[in-house]
Amino acid sequence: MFETIAAYVGAAFMVIVGMFALLKGGEPERIGAGAYLFAWFASLLVQSNAGLGVQWAMFAIDVAVLLVFIAMVWKAPRSWPVWACAMQLLTVTSHIMLMLKLPTPISAFYTVVNMTGYGIMAAIAIGTFWAWQERRAIGADAD
Numbered sequence: 001m002f003e004t005i006a007a008y009v010g011a012a013f014m015v016i017v018g019m020f021a022l023l024k025g026g027e028p029e030r031i032g033a034g035a036y037l038f039a040w041f042a043s044l045l046v047q048s049n050a051g052l053g054v055q056w057a058m059f060a061i062d063v064a065v066l067l068v069f070i071a072m073v074w075k076a077p078r079s080w081p082v083w084a085c086a087m088q089l090l091t092v093t094s095h096i097m098l099m100l101k102l103p104t105p106i107s108a109f110y111t112v113v114n115m116t117g118y119g120i121m122a123a124i125a126i127g128t129f130w131a132w133q134e135r136r137a138i139g140a141d142a143d
Helices: 005-024 027-046 056-075 080-099 106-137
Strands: none
Touching: 005 027, 005 106, 027 056, 027 080, 027 106, 056 080, 080 106
16 A cells, blocks of 8 residues: 555645644535545555556545545535545546546556645645635634
8 A cells, every 4th residue: 555655745745635634624624534534544454555557446445535526516505616526637637547448557557646636635735724814804713
């Protein structure tokens, strides 16, 4: 699972941003962070290092997260779910490229999946910060 320092840094980033969203975010930020953290942990459990082909369980998890973000784009009165949804769509599209056996290096797939994960968490962090600041501005935050 965690074989390099970069993996530990990435895990720390996920946990820190997730906790920030769960503690300071509004309902959309909590739902988005909760869904993404759950999917991240589930992906760690189901990933297979046996081959470099399509990992169907990870694809199903990524599609489920995409559906959550699509629902959030539709219902949440925020702009960050649009960015998170777009990045998650890139991840799902990368899975589809592997399924179609398009001539793409596997390193490109892993780069897209990893970078979009950071982008999604950055979008959640920015959305959480603005939701927190809006609540503070109207005096609804008890900090």
